[in-house]
Amino acid sequence: MKKKLVSVLLCGALVVAAMAGCGKKSDSASSDSKDSDKLVYWSMWSEKEPQAEVIKEAVEKYTKDTGVEVDLQFKGRSGQREGLQPALDAKQQIDLFDEDVNRVNGSWGKYLLDLEDLAKDFEAEHGNTTLFQIARNAYGQTHDGDATLHSIPYQPSIFGFFYNKTLFEKAGIEAVPTTWEEFDAVCAKLKEAKITPITGDGAYATSFLGYHLGRYLGQDGVKALVGDPAVKEKVEAGEIEAVSWDDPRVAQAAKDLEDFASKGYFSENIESNVYPAGQNQEFAPGDAAIIICGSWLPNEIKDSVSKDLKWGYFNYPAVSGGTNDATANNIANQVFAINKDSKKAEQAFELITYIAAGDFDKKMTEEALCIPADKANADAWPTELQEVKPGFDATTTFYDWAVGVENNGDLTPALSENVLKLMGGKMTADEFVKACKTAAEK
Secondary structure, three states, X not given: OOOOOHHHHOOHHHHHHOOOOOEEEOOOOOOOOXXXXXXXXXXXXXXXXXXXXXXXXXXXXXXXXXXXXXXEEEOHHHHHHHHHHHHHHOOOOOOEEEEEHHHHHOOOHHHEOOOOOOOHHHHHHHOOHHHHHHHHHHHHHOOOOOOOOOOEEEEEEEEEEEEEHHHHHHOOOOOOOOEHHHHHHHHHHHHHOOOEEEEOOHHHHHHHHHHHHHHHHHHHHHHHHHOOHHHHHHHHXXXXXXXXXXXXXXXXXXXXXXXXXXXXXXXXXXXXXXXXXXXXXXXXXXXEEEEEEEOOHHHHOOOOOOOOOOEEEXXXXXXXXXXXXXXXXXXXXXXXXXXXXXXXXXXXXXXXXXXXXXHHHHHHHHHOOOOOOOHHHOOOOOHHHOOHHHHHHHOOEEOOHHHHOOXXXXXXXXXXXXXXXXXXXXXXXXXXHHHHHHHHHO
């Protein structure tokens, strides 16, 4: 989009701030103004992160081009997640904000402006079909199937297995696994070569569990199993299959993980690793060959990876008799949303177009080693993510975060604790299922 809205945005009182710089706030900054002349943007990033640096540059360019000043406040994850909703409820001026696609469209969905008309031309020129579909679906999931566009995607990601190709070559592994049986064979070869096959961090333990259960049950089955409140009525109405902890598919999923633990495929630190120990102290230096994580991993560990680490990736493998195969994955992204009560919606959307497309989208891939959002930048994938692209493009079923296994907050702590014990060899599959069932019944 060739900045089609700029002439409109420069009318009347909006010309007052020509050539002014954007406001740069710290993570703890706040704005108490109810009617600031500035466009107020709350961001989830911390100010020194590469994503924030790119956003600052885009904001500065936007202000230079349009004369619209921006009160840019970097809140960090906790600041955004804890502070945004109370501020919106208090009618504090927040014109534009960003966060994860599911959180924005789910938890904060009632605050969002419908963007179907405003974004029509932008989507036609720049929109990645997959990402916009995910954004629409995320809104529809919590708004009675109303899959309309209320957010604009940027910095996409996929969650799966990253691996060290150098270690695979050392172990004589020539192909990535697509099934659980092939994954078993890969881990066996790594073990024979005296290489730790799999490491991980506690922060992603439930995601590992969610993916494995999802392969057997599908995402709706996982949500039914954990008692996700959002699907309760559909389960009771028979629209979604009721799944209990006594289901034999659940038992088999647990036995798969018990089997890997008994064969020594998981790092001896798997149970005690506190994020980011697994990725920083085992995967990055080349002490472990495989880790489950999002495609933000190369950016997070770029300063500590072994010089001989060559990046590889594969989608979570299929299981025998399962519901989903390796084409079902958690593809997500951050999204921008505009407060439905904003008096500066057009200006906010114009700023979004600066960040989520064109040169600044490309710069985001370079500085933050992330997947491009603008379809015009389809060839701008970072070297570290080149092997992610086939798995991303092959995805046809889109999982939520952790395949929904964390959607019952009361149960999640027990799932996290018990799956770590299972992978650490401290608990059998039967004990795992029993412990989770007991926790679910409380």
